[in-house]
Amino acid sequence: MKFNPADNIQDLQYFGEFGGVNPSISDSSTYTFLSAKTMFDTFEGNMEGCYLYSRHSSPSNLYLDKAMAAMEGTETANVSASGMGAITPTLLQLCGAGDHIVSSRTIYGGTYAFLKNFTPRFGIKTAFVDITKLEVVEAAITPETKVLYCETVSNPLLEVADIAGLSKIAKKHNLTLVVDNTFSPLSVSPVKFGADIVIHSLTKYINGSSDTVGGVTCASQEFINQLKDVNSGASMLLGPTMDSMRSASVMKNLRTLHLRIKQHSLNAAYLAERFEKDGLKTVYPGLASHPSHKLYASMINPEYGFGGMMTVDVGSLAKANELMELMQSRNLGYLAVSLGFFKTLFSAPGSSTSSEIPLEEQVEMGLTDGLIRFSIGLDNDIKRTYEMMKACMQELSIL
Numbered sequence: 560m561k562f563n564p565a566d567n568i569q570d571l572q573y574f575g576e577f578g579g580v581n582p583s584i585s586d587s588s589t590y591t592f593l594s595a596k597t598m599f600d601t602f603e604g605n606m607e608g609c610y611l612y613s614r615h616s617s618p619s620n621l622y623l624d625k626a627m628a629a630m631e632g633t634e635t636a637n638v639s640a641s642g643m644g645a646i647t648p649t650l651l652q653l654c655g656a657g658d659h660i661v662s663s664r665t666i667y668g669g670t671y672a673f674l675k676n677f678t679p680r681f682g683i684k685t686a687f688v689d690i691t692k693l694e695v696v697e698a699a700i701t702p703e704t705k706v707l708y709c710e711t712v713s714n715p716l717l718e719v720a721d722i723a724g725l726s727k728i729a730k731k732h733n734l735t736l737v738v739d740n741t742f743s744p745l746s747v748s749p750v751k752f753g754a755d756i757v758i759h760s761l762t763k764y765i766n767g768s769s770d771t772v773g774g775v776t777c778a779s780q781e782f783i784n785q786l787k788d789v790n791s792g793a794s795m796l797l798g799p800t801m802d803s804m805r806s807a808s809v810m811k812n813l814r815t816l817h818l819r820i821k822q823h824s825l826n827a828a829y830l831a832e833r834f835e836k837d838g839l840k841t842v843y844p845g846l847a848s849h850p851s852h853k854l855y856a857s858m859i860n861p862e863y864g865f866g867g868m869m870t871v872d873v874g875s876l877a878k879a880n881e882l883m884e885l886m887q888s889r890n891l892g893y894l895a896v897s898l899g900f901f902k903t904l905f906s907a908p909g910s911s912t913s914s915e916i917p918l919e920e921q922v923e924m925g926l927t928d929g930l931i932r933f934s935i936g937l938d939n940d941i942k943r944t945y946e947m948m949k950a951c952m953q954e955l956s957i958l
């Protein structure tokens with residue numbers, strides 16, 4: 560049977576304590592035991608189905624873990640309080656003093672800052688490379704390298720990682736390939752192409768309502784056990800635990816993810832095609848002009864499309880700011896960071912989400928001043944949105 564991430568989610572069934580159609584929320588931090596022996600065994604991790612303390616695990620979080628693992632095709636998963644709360648323990652679990660990471664240079668600003676400024680304090684060094692050039696990636700590997708890190712579709716430049724190619728390199732050098740799939744849930748299933756660990760910021764598309772932060776690490780049972788080990792697990796000991804109320808809430812939003820992704824993709828593809836025809840410098844993986852269009856087309860589960868993220872370069876930061884303010888005043892979207900909301904969100908990444916990246920490096924990677932990153936919303940009539948956006952651009956002499 561063909562792997563379909565949304566079908567895998569749908570095929571899971573959970574009932575609430577009283578036969579409710581939604582699972583019960585475990586509103587407790589600690590759990591009682593009838594016998595002291597069972598408590599000891601649970602602490603040691605030997606009692607399947609028993610709960611001890613909600614930083615270790617809780618029924619609500621395990622439900623969402625299961626759904627995330629089903630979506631990504633991994634044995635299991637571990638949800639966390641934020642995307643960074645998934646990324647940082649995962650990398651600290653995989654690497655110790657003296658170890659080395661090869662990472663894409665176009666990654667989420669927080670991840671970049673963690674690898675560039677924070678992990679060196681623990682003796683972990685990172686080489687940042689152009690992830691689209693496999694020979695450059697391989698050349699950066701040293702005998703100390705443990706991890707190859709990338710985003711499926713990079714933030715904010717929408718570069719596409721050749722996960723199958725990277726996986727070959729990772730296997731050859733015995734590295735763990737970690738892929739942040741935040742921009743492309745359902746569209747891309749990185750495990751199919753050989754990723755070992757898949758991470759999401761649930762804050763974005765998966766939750767989709769911009770009301771919480773959350774994250775998940777999808778991996779083998781063995782690795783998740785390591786993360787959650789009471790004596791040596793980075794997730795257990797650093798403690799970025801998701802609250803049960805939140806995981807129940809994210810779980811309910813997950814029910815519509817497949818519908819939302821399809822609509823985000825349709826709307827973004829429509830706008831990207833029009834804006835490119837109008838002569839704007841538009842980057843969208845669904846456009847034939849995108850350098851990795853063919854590769855990405857071969858990677859996606861086609862029914863979910865090329866995703867809802869696109870960028871447009873309007874020439875200067877001043878113009879970008881003027882346009883974003885005008886579009887917001889016409890209620891075409893919000894001038895806000897983040898993505899995956901029902902409403903279109905736009906920001907200038909150079910001055911916001913990627914501001915951790917030094918200016919000269921921004922220039923080198925093609926992150927220009929006038930770049931606007933759009934997370935296209937669920938607009939019912941995208942043609943109408945296009946006409947209104949175009950009017951804004953014409954008023955500001957961008958078009």
Ligand SMILES: *Cc1c(COP(=O)(O)O)cnc(C)c1O
Pocket residue numbers: 641642643644667669670710714739741742760761762763772773774
């Ligand atoms: C937002 C984001 C993160 C960080 O997630 P938080 O939930 O904000 O901690 C990581 N990676 C990508 C690609 C993101 O967009």
